[in-house]
Amino acid sequence: MSVFADDVVNFSSFLKMAYDFLAGREYLKKLKFKQGKKLISVVLGFSDIVFASEAIPVFPIRMESFNLNPYLVALNSVSSVLGWDLTSKVLGVLKQVDSRKIIDKIVDDIINAINEKYNEMNDLAVENGISSDFCYGIKGLYGMHLSKGKNVDASLYYTIRCSAFNKYHESIKPLVARQIWVDIPPRNIGNALEFVSNNITSAITQLEDITGSTITDNQLNKQFNLSNKIKKKYKTILYEISNSDFYPCNPATFAEILALLSITFQDYNSNNQRYLDNITNLENEMRERIRKGIGVDVSKMPRILLTPMFGGWEPKTQELLYEMGARTLYADWEILGLLEEINVSRNSNPIEEYGKFLINATNNGIGCDNDQLTSSYLNIAEKLGVDGIIFNQLFGCHSISNCYNMLREKVRQRLEIPITSINFNRIGENIEQIKTRLGAFTEILQ
Numbered sequence: 001m002s003v004f005a006d007d008v009v010n011f012s013s014f015l016k017m018a019y020d021f022l023a024g025r026e027y028l029k030k031l032k033f034k035q036g037k038k039l040i041s042v043v044l045g046f047s048d049i050v051f052a053s054e055a056i057p058v059f060p061i062r063m064e065s066f067n068l069n070p071y072l073v074a075l076n077s078v079s080s081v082l083g084w085d086l087t088s089k090v091l092g093v094l095k096q097v098d099s100r101k102i103i104d105k106i107v108d109d110i111i112n113a114i115n116e117k118y119n120e121m122n123d124l125a126v127e128n129g130i131s132s133d134f135c136y137g138i139k140g141l142y143g144m145h146l147s148k149g150k151n152v153d154a155s156l157y158y159t160i161r162c163s164a165f166n167k168y169h170e171s172i173k174p175l176v177a178r179q180i181w182v183d184i185p186p187r188n189i190g191n192a193l194e195f196v197s198n199n200i201t202s203a204i205t206q207l208e209d210i211t212g213s214t215i216t217d218n219q220l221n222k223q224f225n226l227s228n229k230i231k232k233k234y235k236t237i238l239y240e241i242s243n244s245d246f247y248p249c250n251p252a253t254f255a256e257i258l259a260l261l262s263i264t265f266q267d268y269n270s271n272n273q274r275y276l277d278n279i280t281n282l283e284n285e286m287r288e289r290i291r292k293g294i295g296v297d298v299s300k301m302p303r304i305l306l307t308p309m310f311g312g313w314e315p316k317t318q319e320l321l322y323e324m325g326a327r328t329l330y331a332d333w334e335i336l337g338l339l340e341e342i343n344v345s346r347n348s349n350p351i352e353e354y355g356k357f358l359i360n361a362t363n364n365g366i367g368c369d370n371d372q373l374t375s376s377y378l379n380i381a382e383k384l385g386v387d388g389i390i391f392n393q394l395f396g397c398h399s400i401s402n403c404y405n406m407l408r409e410k411v412r413q414r415l416e417i418p419i420t421s422i423n424f425n426r427i428g429e430n431i432e433q434i435k436t437r438l439g440a441f442t443e444i445l446q
């Protein structure tokens with residue numbers, strides 16, 4: 001049985017979010033064929049201007065068919081009558097009489113379905129000639145576009161610091177109908193804001209061309225506002241709830257929820273209002289459980305920041321850390337500056353404000369040099385008050401993974417908390433080695 005199953009079955013918002021992710025294919029088909037919506041492929045959480053254009057952003061793996069646990073499918077039907085809240089209560093009752101332990105498998109199945117699909121996308125990319133020397137994240141994204149790129153009307157891409165990533169986007173050109181680029185200058189000097197604002201305007205014009213409708217300042221601000229609310233909730237979970245001595249679930253479940261947030265943040269499961277509702281319910285459910293004393297005392301368990309994980313990581317790590325008495329935190333989007341809010345105050349210029357947001361993320365996270373990026377890791381680790389850092393070094397990454405030595409030195413000088421690195425190439429491949437490494441690391445923390 002999964003260590004997660006016991007308490008996740010009562011988390012309706014988690015199940016709903018997982019369902020929205022895994023059942024994306026049917027949902028997107030409905031939007032595309034019945035409502036005539038345009039689909040735009042996005043990655044890394046850059047979906048705002050797509051929502052504003054009334055097209056549908058999609059992190060491309062969501063166009064795949066996933067093996068859905070039949071209970072989760074049935075739950076979705078029941079939920080349309082009862083609502084998700086009551087549905088998860090029903091599930092909690094059913095669990096008591098579930099002698100075949102089918103419900104226990106719901107969470108395992110969610111996790112396995114996602115992991116298997118990521119590996120499948122990687123294999124597809126390699127079989128079709130992409131160099132196996134690329135990192136897992138890039139191979140996966142290439143595989144996703146190879147598999148379903150024909151279904152999207154365009155891919156929207158923002159330049160980041162990694163040249164391999166930029167090359168990858170060039171390479172998917174034949175796989176999608178159209179590409180929209182937003183070039184962000186690597187430094188905030190000279191006319192950087194004007195440059196990026198022009199590029200956003202050009203991307204908006206191209207989206208308007210695709211959808212046939214105009215994107216107004218009001219639409220942009222409405223979207224930024226929604227997005228800001230989502231980021232606020234995300235930060236509350238990261239900074240407030242994760243810092244509590246009492247968790248609303250076991251720490252492995254908590255890490256699983258953070259991992260799901262991290263994956264789904266990229267396109268808000270193609271529906272930003274629904275995503276806001278889910279993350280709001282998630283926060284409320286967490287608070288309610290804590291208030292009622294339902295959960296786990298984690299005061300003696302050290303908190304470990306595991307990062308970066310957006311380019312691929314071994315999900316088993318959080319379970320291993322839990323078994324070794326530690327809790328895992330994932331905060332990549334915060335480290336990379338993508339949880340910063342966009343100014344929507346009266347008389348602000350939304351394109352310029354979005355430009356400032358992109359420049360800030362570039363300077364501190366996705367586009368900066370190693371010195372600034374390691375400072376960003378350090379600042380967030382300090383703000384989160386973690387007890388240790390595990391740096392995830394990806395095979396094939398010559399960009400972020402190169403930061404490790406500099407980060408280790410800075411952590412030694414400023415934070416004086418333990419730090420270690422683990423290697424990652426493919427899900428499920430290196431578990432014994434990771435286990436040994438984590439064992440030695442957690443011993444230092446005791």
Ligand code: SF4
Nearest residue numbers: 135162311397399400
């Ligand atoms: S993991 Fe490294 S190589 Fe892969 S996209 Fe990120 S920075 Fe680039």
